[in-house]
Amino acid sequence: MSDLTRAMGISRPSLYAAFGNKEETFRQAIARYARVDMAYVDEALGQPTAYEVAAHYLRSNVEAVTRPERPAGCLSIQGGLAGNPEDQRIIDFLAASRRAGEARFSERFRQAIEDGNLSAAEDPADLARYLAAVAAGIAVQAAGGATRSELQAVAERSLRAFPQTPAA
Template identity: 60%
Template sequence: MTVTRGRPRGFDPEQALDQAIDVFWRQGYEGTSLSDLTTAMGINRPSLYAAFGNKEQTFKLAVDRYARIDMAYAARALAAPTAFEVARRYLTDNVDAVTAPGRPPGCLSIQGGLSSAPDDDPIVRYLAARRAEAEREFARRFQRAIDEGDLPANEDAAELARFLSTVSAGIAVQAAAGARRDDLQRVVDRALAAFPAGAGDGEGARRV
């Protein structure tokens, strides 16, 4: 990221974005003011505008960075060798991420838009579009599993992806409300018990 005029001495844009992530995560998009951001990031408003743009643009940059770093586990899960292992790794790592010590509980991409005003509709739609794209990635991976015989031919890849997305979102909301990691892991175990067995594999619900 290139920082233009107005940069304060010693300004680190990545560290500043990390502070913005923390504020948006704890307070949501609507509940975060420009003063909250500049105070947390250690810069003034001209520097914020010069480096990141307005509040909406700063939020989008924060979400991008959060997705690359805090949600890198999603890409690792998609690379797993079987559909069941994709689901297991994704949900298990999701629990670890939303209950990580030293971080706000829950998920920025969920918490950021839970409470919003009518004027914040572009942010709500932006977050929804990102979640939909992530869901499509899982659907493509599950369709590949169907094509390769790893999942039964009559499975619906899009429905499986939506199931996984809904469970992970629920886990994030529960974590933000104070649910404990071990309780959320039991939710994962229940969800995985409902995940379909691979073609010719009668042990699907017992592989948890």
């Protein structure tokens, strides 16, 4: 909080007056992060096929977690991994946020099955969990120093395992 108030040029009471307590301030920061820095999720979900959803999501994720002007990694992932026991409500909030995102992908893949561009043999929840695991791994690797090109290779390798067309 000291770094934040110093960067904003305001006092803690002013920050809390504007945004609420520390937890509420963090929740608002996460909401903005999702809306602005993760806008690519909505773009991905709007793609015409399940494969294009996955491709847009993973490729955009690599770009987002390796932006040179930002700390490497993902705020949601890093926040969930670095939390202290006294921050359990925040850790739970971040986990619920990630599960909600996963549910959106699951629903989109369910729609892809109905649209006929994903085999009915596929499990939408499994595909969504797969994407979430790959994206989280990419974020952790970025925070650990992996380069954008290394992570692009991970995304492309992962996409080779993603179904592209319905089974005949």
